[in-house]
Amino acid sequence: xxxxxHINLPAFISLLIVIFFFEIGxxxxxxxxxxxxxxxxxxxxxxxxxxxxxEAFLETFLGSMTGxxxxxxxxxxxxxxxxxxxxxxxxxxxxxxxxQTVPIIAIAPLLVIYFGFGMPTVIASAFIxxxxxxxxxxxxxxxxxxxxxxxxxxxxxxxxxQCLWKLKLPTAYPSIxxxxxxxxxxxxxGAIAGEFVAGGGLGALIDSARTQQRIDIVFGALxxxxxxxxxxxxxxxxxxNFLQKMxxxxxxxxx
Amino acid sequence: xxxxxxxHNIQKNFKDRVVxxxxxxxxxxxxxxxxxxxxxxxxxTLLRLMVGLESxxxxxxxxxxxxxxxxxxxxxxxxxxxxxxxxxxxxxxEIQTELPIExxxxxxxxxxxxxxxxxxxxxxxxxxxxGMKMRVSIARAxxxxxxxxxxxxxxxxxxxxxxxxxxxxxxxxxxxxxLSVIFVTHSSYEAAFLADRILLMNAxxxxxxxxxxxxxNQLRTEALRSSADYQANIEKISAKMQESFx
Numbered sequence: 001x002x003x004x005x006h007i008n009l010p011a012f013i014s015l016l017i018v019i020f021f022f023e024i025g026x027x028x029x030x031x032x033x034x035x036x037x038x039x040x041x042x043x044x045x046x047x048x049x050x051x052x053x054x055e056a057f058l059e060t061f062l063g064s065m066t067g068x069x070x071x072x073x074x075x076x077x078x079x080x081x082x083x084x085x086x087x088x089x090x091x092x093x094x095x096x097x098x099x100q101t102v103p104i105i106a107i108a109p110l111l112v113i114y115f116g117f118g119m120p121t122v123i124a125s126a127f128i129x130x131x132x133x134x135x136x137x138x139x140x141x142x143x144x145x146x147x148x149x150x151x152x153x154x155x156x157x158x159x160x161x162q163c164l165w166k167l168k169l170p171t172a173y174p175s176i177x178x179x180x181x182x183x184x185x186x187x188x189x190g191a192i193a194g195e196f197v198a199g200g201g202l203g204a205l206i207d208s209a210r211t212q213q214r215i216d217i218v219f220g221a222l223x224x225x226x227x228x229x230x231x232x233x234x235x236x237x238x239x240x241n242f243l244q245k246m247x248x249x250x251x252x253x254x255x
Numbered sequence: 256x257x258x259x260x261x262x263h264n265i266q267k268n269f270k271d272r273v274v275x276x277x278x279x280x281x282x283x284x285x286x287x288x289x290x291x292x293x294x295x296x297x298x299x300t301l302l303r304l305m306v307g308l309e310s311x312x313x314x315x316x317x318x319x320x321x322x323x324x325x326x327x328x329x330x331x332x333x334x335x336x337x338x339x340x341x342x343x344x345x346x347x348x349e350i351q352t353e354l355p356i357e358x359x360x361x362x363x364x365x366x367x368x369x370x371x372x373x374x375x376x377x378x379x380x381x382x383x384x385x386g387m388k389m390r391v392s393i394a395r396a397x398x399x400x401x402x403x404x405x406x407x408x409x410x411x412x413x414x415x416x417x418x419x420x421x422x423x424x425x426x427x428x429x430x431x432x433x434l435s436v437i438f439v440t441h442s443s444y445e446a447a448f449l450a451d452r453i454l455l456m457n458a459x460x461x462x463x464x465x466x467x468x469x470x471x472n473q474l475r476t477e478a479l480r481s482s483a484d485y486q487a488n489i490e491k492i493s494a495k496m497q498e499s500f501x
Contacts, residue, residue: 156350247337
């Protein structure tokens, strides 16, 4: 019964109501089944094709998380460099906006040309979509130390690296965490967009189901994608709670 | 007594506004000097000039023979929320020295005793009261064994009872450690209790209008506050402050 404590009960009840509504709606033909399949038939499809779904799920999960990890590492490194050097910031940051503004679906075909079909394109796509929020949020956090805190370190004669390591990065933690929460979802979106053109994973499964008019498979895949998003956000939250227990970083965002 | 720090003809402007005009000041060894004046008169700016956080437009600041060995206590405690008391106090040692961590921790524990904060080393700042936070901030300043302590209205955010207690303990601590202190405040009561000498700054011009030695025939305990000498000093300072506003 312990796990019940961690369930968001109002959200769970809302979900059950929606599922019940659709089930009844399709059963009494109030909702056309070719547009919205009955939840029971989606579940049946998921069970019948569980090996295909689980393989696709793992593939998408691996692609999106690899892209996400790359964007976390490189995003934080870029933000740190930008915070240390105004020259780098002014010369590179405006181009980073490219990652934020250009729709991934427009550059995904290019990625296939550069990286070929399969996982590398999916990872690149997830990376491109998810890196900007990490750069932007980390940079914002690195600049959020108060004037008095900076002066305190100045009085101690701290080097820029000491100031970064002992003050700016810990101060930036709440912003970095906020960036991670946005980016992890975007990485999944990026991976799906990459799979639409490069194949593999839930993206390819959705694409092929679309051509066969198998709306139950599309809904099954969407359900799994939602589950993946929830899993990623819950893992992030668990890491955050663990860190908060060890160190009270950014008490204002304690969840 | 020899001067530890001498300021000669200091002028500071912020754009066209003159904040400090021809300020001359000396701090002597072991002296507790209170810099008193109304808000906005330039006391904090003067303190920031002394520690090098601002540069004067003209004049010079000279330290005595030994190197600038000072510490600064801000108005707010400025504790880092992700570090516990021990780690907050240890911060200057981590930055400035190569001492082994065990040795640093030993130093922290001995400083904690000096500020009456035994057994609090594992607490985080959000678990401390305002008074305790300020004690930690003072302990952090003392950890590098400074000769001069600069304090910028450190007790202004504390409640009355804690403030009076902190004043007594600070005075006793500075006497014991033979520290030279420059203490910025806008309270004549605080200055009259703590200071060996009071410098009163003009409300408008950033000039020193009173340089008054404060001495008592009794110890600086709570009983001092009801003594005639103390009251007389406060009246004298208050009258001068009123004059500066007129």
